[in-house]
Structure formats: structure tokens, C-alpha cells
Amino acid sequence: MMADKKAGLKSQEYFINMGPQHPSTHGVLRLLLSLDGEIVKKVEPHLGYIHRSIEKMCEFDSYGQIVHLTDRMDYLASHINNEAVCLAVENALEIEVNERIKTIRTIIAELQRLSSHQLWWGVMGMDLGAITTFLYGFRDREMITDIFEETCGARLTMNYNMPGGLMFDIHPDFQKKVKAFLKHFKKKLPEYDQLLSDNVIFRERTVGVGKLSKEDAISYGVTGPTGRASGFSNDVRKQEAYSAYNKVNFKEILYTEGDCFARYKARIDEMWESMHIIEQLIDNIPEGLYREKMRKVIKLPKGEYYQRVETPRGELGVYIISEGGMSPYRLKFRSPGFSNLSALDHMARGSKIADLVAIMSTIDLVIPDIDR
Amino acid sequence: MKAIIHYFKTIFAALKTLVKGMAITGHYFIxxxxxxxxxxxxxxxTLKMFERFRGEVVLLHNENNEHRCTGCSACEIACPNGTIEIITKRVETPEGRKVKQIDRFVYHLSMCTMCNLCILACPTDAIVMSNDFEHAVFDRSQLTKILNKPGSKLMEGVRH
Known part of the structure; x- marks a missing residue:
């Protein structure tokens, strides 16, 4: 600075576009950065590059058809998105699905959470310069996608839930494969720690970076592991247990540091908890129908319905306003990614550009979820 | 002095964790x-897909070139994207009755999201999802398919 003054030079803020085609924005997110040298002064996310007007499309679709659109929102948690819409419709119709459906939904939702966190872990390593983790994350995720493919018929956009139940019964090999996966992954998850969590470079880049206090997390509406790493207890599975979550024991992972490393640890610990939940349910799937008897044409009574679920990224809300017709009058998704992104500016102010990448990957953004 | 000690400590810690990570890589190498x-x-x-894997919609035909589609359009209504178009025609039977038959079962693969709702809607189990996933073609128009084979007709006794 002194040297600059002597030479009569001035520094000034300047703007730079990060994205929409940037590998570490995980999609088509455009961030307008206001920089002072390498220090981030302001981050302005610009959305709309993958807007498909899913909410508007829902207004013309029947309730059965809406479900498959939610696959395309948060594609790493498609089963949980489907479940949210199905639960909202079932609540509105005052249908209680049987225990078998609830248990299968919970198991697959937890498998989905695991696969999402595995992908996140791989991508997080890659963002910080370790391509190896990406391959390890995908190796274990492959086993889960195979289970999905066998039971649900697709790997990513599964559309397995329907209002009133499931599309198919579970495959005869389902339980065997899930148990084999759990056995495999229990050995592999410590490898994740060994590869990345203890690495000095990784720690230097995450510990103390991108702090978010509990108060800020609450005021920005940051949910999911991102919020829980700041000490904000917000697990919908605990607070408003849906499906079979009231029957299982699991811990809500809470950290108080609120930095990138806490968010990282929160997700790693959640993987252990997810495995714990699956273990409790996999051996006692009750008998019953896989789909309740439903009317062919679903018409919701006039009113407003809301359902919250916990996706790997946070709280997903489905808000249906029905006028009594075949399709909703208005359908609103409260997506976790959108609210979590809103806190990015607050977290990244004053840090370096390289830290911004670390912060973004610990928020675990999925752009189609933000834009819908 | 403290800073120098810290500096060297970090270097040694980094080397240690590097070796730790490389141990895993070495394990998979051998x-x-x-x-x-x-x-x-x-x-x-040798590649075998899972039996439920949803590749594309096919209209089943038996060895006599007969299918089970009555042209009721249930799949067309169930489809969220307008992927299926059923074009029917009136045909006169030998007894002199006029019956509805499918003329063309048009399937726009480019619009299909493989949601399986059409298969569930079909009352006569005429369509299924095949395991074929290699859909790449050179021209977009090739993705619009006519699923009923030329000269095929409704299977005897299928009514909805």
C-alpha cells in the first residue's frame, strides 16, 4: 500500500463474473463478485439460467404428474422431493399410508441422503484441488444407484413415489443389496476421513473459513447441515417426524463452530446417522400393500396444505393451494438451496476468492433446486 | 522463532497426511x-440392465404381428409432457360393424421423461418400458417413432 502511494497509484474495486459456466459453481450459477484485489467485498448471485418454471407447470398437471417434475428440482434428492409432494397430497386427502410404504420410503430417503452426501464429498474435494476424492465418492455412490435402478427403475430421476404409495414393490434383492452396501460403506467411510478430513491442506483451507453464526443462520433461513453446523437445530426429521422417522433412533448432528470444516464434519457425521437409521429399518419392513387404493382422478378439497421434509440440503417445503380441482391453483416450493445461497454473501465477505469456492462447496448447492 | 517452528511443524504434518492418503491409493493399486x-x-x-430399468416405451407385438392397444388414449392423458399421440381410425369389420382402431401410435422420445405413468395407466398392458438406453441419433426427427408395426392389428379378445 505504501509503495502504491509513493508511485501515485490507486487501488479500486472491480467486478468479475464467476460463472455461469464455471466448474466450481456446480451448474449454471452466476456470481457477480465485487473485489478488492483478491478480497471479496460482495457476492451477488444471479439466477435464472436454468429456470424451467416448474411451479407454473404444476398448475396445469394433475397431482400424479406433478411428482415427476420434482425429480428435476434437486436431482440429488429426487426421492425426497417426490415424497414431499406425495405427503402433502396424502395429508390433504387425509389418507394414512400403511407402515410398509412408510418404512420403504424412509429407507430409500436415507439411501438418497447418503448418495447425495457421497457426491458432495467427492465434489468438495475436487473443488479444493483433490480429484481423487471425486472417484472415491462415485465408487460408493454407484452401489446405491444400482439399488435404485433395480427397485425404482432409474438411477437419478426415479419417480418412485406416487400419491398413496409407491410405484412398484421393492425388488426381492433389495434388502440383501442394502445390507451388502452398509457392510461395504462402513469400511469405506473411515477412508474418507483418512483421505480428506485429516489432510493439512484441506484443514488450512476450511477451518475458520466462511463463519456463519447461529443468529445469522436463523435470520437467513439456512437449514440442513449448513445450518446445523452453526448450532441451529432444524432437523425436520426430529421436529415434525414424517414417514417412519418417529420409530427410529438417531442423533441430530449439531456443531457450534459454523465454519466450513464444521459443515464438512456435520455431513460426514450425518452419513453415519443415515446408516444407523437404515440398519434399524431394513430387517423389519412390515407386510402390506405397496400402494393404497386411490381414486384414479385425485381432487384435493379446497384449502391450503403445507408439508416439510428434510432433504440432504435442508428443509424443503411444499405449499399447495387447491380450489378443489384436478390440479393445484398454486404450488410453491420452499427450496433449501435458495435460502442457503442467500447467506453466501454474508459468509464470503472479507475472504479470498479461493475461500469462496470452499464456502460454496460446503453449502452444497444444487442449481436446479435454486432456480426451479 | 515460534513462527519458524510452526512452519516446519506444518510441513511435517502435511507430509504425514500425504503419506496417509497415499496409503489408500497404494492399497487400491495392489x-x-x-x-x-x-x-x-x-x-x-454382456451388459445386462436391471429388469425395471426404464429406457423407452415400446408397444408389444406377438409373432402374428398383433398388439394389445385398443386406442383408448389413457396413456396420452396420463403423460405429463405430451409425449404420446394416439391417432385412431374407423375400420369396418367383416360383419359390417365400424370399430375404432389405432392408426398410428406416435411416440416422441425426445420429450419423454421416463416417468412410467403411461405404463401404469394402460388398461390392457399394451405398452412396456424396454431396457434399451442407446438413444443417440444424428437427426432429431428420428426420435419421433411410430410404435405400431406396419400391418399390425389388435389382438383377438382384447377389449378395455
Whole structure:
């Protein structure tokens, strides 16, 4: 600075576009950065590059058809998105699905959470310069996608839930494969720690970076592991247990540091908890129908319905306003990614550009979820 | 002085964690059996998809070139994207009755999201999802398919 003054030079803020085609924005997110040298002064996310007007499309679709659109929102948690819409419709119709459906939904939702966190872990390593983790994350995720493919018929956009139940019964090999996966992954998850969590470079880049206090997390509406790493207890599975979550024991992972490393640890610990939940349910799937008897044409009574679920990224809300017709009058998704992104500016102010990448990957953004 | 000690400590810690990480890489290097990568185009002949895998919609035909589609349009209504178009025609039977038959079962693969709702809606089980996933073509128009084979007719006794 002194040297600059002597030479009569001035520094000034300047703007730079990060994205929409940037590998570490995980999609088509455009961030307008206001920089002072390498220090981030302001981050302005610009959305709309993958807007498909899913909410508007829902207004013309029947309730059965809406479900498959939610696959395309948060594609790493498609089963949980489907479940949210199905639960909202079932609540509105005052249908209680049987225990078998609830248990299968919970198991697959937890498998989905695991696969999402595995992908996140791989991508997080890659963002910080370790391509190896990406391959390890995908190796274990492959086993889960195979289970999905066998039971649900697709790997990513599964559309397995329907209002009133499931599309198919579970495959005869389902339980065997899930148990084999759990056995495999229990050995592999410590490898994740060994590869990345203890690495000095990784720690230097995450510990103390991108702090978010509990108060800020609450005021920005940051949910999911991102919020829980700041000490904000917000697990919908605990607070408003849906499906079979009231029957299982699991811990809500809470950290108080609120930095990138806490968010990282929160997700790693959640993987252990997810495995714990699956273990409790996999051996006692009750008998019953896989789909309740439903009317062919679903018409919701006039009113407003809301359902919250916990996706790997946070709280997903489905808000249906029905006028009594075949399709909703208005359908609103409260997506976790959108609210979590809103806190990015607050977290990244004053840090370096390289830290911004670390912060973004610990928020675990999925752009189609933000834009819908 | 403290800073220098810290500096060297970090270097040693970094080396230690590097070795720790490399141990895993080394483990997989000498245990190639744990690698799960499939050599896809080479294993095409032996590749078997899961039976429920949803590749594309096909209209089933038996050996006499007969299908089970009555042209009721249930799949067309169930489809969220307008992927299926059923074009029917009136045909006179030998007894002199006029009956509805499908003329063309048009399937726009480019619009299909493989949601399986049409298969569930079909009252006569005429359509199924096939396991074929190699959909790449050179021209977009090739993705619009007519599923009923030329000269095919409704199977005897199928009514909805």
C-alpha cells in the first residue's frame, strides 16, 4: 500500500463474473463478485439460467404428474422431493399410508441422503484441488444407484413415489443389496476421513473459513447441515417426524463452530446417522400393500396444505393451494438451496476468492433446486 | 522463532497426511479387484440392465404381428409432457360393424421423461418400458417413432 502511494497509484474495486459456466459453481450459477484485489467485498448471485418454471407447470398437471417434475428440482434428492409432494397430497386427502410404504420410503430417503452426501464429498474435494476424492465418492455412490435402478427403475430421476404409495414393490434383492452396501460403506467411510478430513491442506483451507453464526443462520433461513453446523437445530426429521422417522433412533448432528470444516464434519457425521437409521429399518419392513387404493382422478378439497421434509440440503417445503380441482391453483416450493445461497454473501465477505469456492462447496448447492 | 517452528511443524504434518492418503491409493493399486469400473462400449454384449430399468416405451407385438392397444388414449392423458399421440381410425369389420382402431401410435422420445405413468395407466398392458438406453441419433426427427408395426392389428379378445 505504501509503495502504491509513493508511485501515485490507486487501488479500486472491480467486478468479475464467476460463472455461469464455471466448474466450481456446480451448474449454471452466476456470481457477480465485487473485489478488492483478491478480497471479496460482495457476492451477488444471479439466477435464472436454468429456470424451467416448474411451479407454473404444476398448475396445469394433475397431482400424479406433478411428482415427476420434482425429480428435476434437486436431482440429488429426487426421492425426497417426490415424497414431499406425495405427503402433502396424502395429508390433504387425509389418507394414512400403511407402515410398509412408510418404512420403504424412509429407507430409500436415507439411501438418497447418503448418495447425495457421497457426491458432495467427492465434489468438495475436487473443488479444493483433490480429484481423487471425486472417484472415491462415485465408487460408493454407484452401489446405491444400482439399488435404485433395480427397485425404482432409474438411477437419478426415479419417480418412485406416487400419491398413496409407491410405484412398484421393492425388488426381492433389495434388502440383501442394502445390507451388502452398509457392510461395504462402513469400511469405506473411515477412508474418507483418512483421505480428506485429516489432510493439512484441506484443514488450512476450511477451518475458520466462511463463519456463519447461529443468529445469522436463523435470520437467513439456512437449514440442513449448513445450518446445523452453526448450532441451529432444524432437523425436520426430529421436529415434525414424517414417514417412519418417529420409530427410529438417531442423533441430530449439531456443531457450534459454523465454519466450513464444521459443515464438512456435520455431513460426514450425518452419513453415519443415515446408516444407523437404515440398519434399524431394513430387517423389519412390515407386510402390506405397496400402494393404497386411490381414486384414479385425485381432487384435493379446497384449502391450503403445507408439508416439510428434510432433504440432504435442508428443509424443503411444499405449499399447495387447491380450489378443489384436478390440479393445484398454486404450488410453491420452499427450496433449501435458495435460502442457503442467500447467506453466501454474508459468509464470503472479507475472504479470498479461493475461500469462496470452499464456502460454496460446503453449502452444497444444487442449481436446479435454486432456480426451479 | 515460534513462527519458524510452526512452519516446519506444518510441513511435517502435511507430509504425514500425504503419506496417509497415499496409503489408500497404494492399497487400491495392489488390489485391482476392488475397482468397479465397467468398460462400457467393450462390454456391450454382456451388459445386462436391471429388469425395471426404464429406457423407452415400446408397444408389444406377438409373432402374428398383433398388439394389445385398443386406442383408448389413457396413456396420452396420463403423460405429463405430451409425449404420446394416439391417432385412431374407423375400420369396418367383416360383419359390417365400424370399430375404432389405432392408426398410428406416435411416440416422441425426445420429450419423454421416463416417468412410467403411461405404463401404469394402460388398461390392457399394451405398452412396456424396454431396457434399451442407446438413444443417440444424428437427426432429431428420428426420435419421433411410430410404435405400431406396419400391418399390425389388435389382438383377438382384447377389449378395455
Amino acid at each position: 488390489h485391482p479387484k476392488e475397482i468397479i469400473t465397467q468398460q462400457y462400449p467393450e462390454n456391450r454384449d
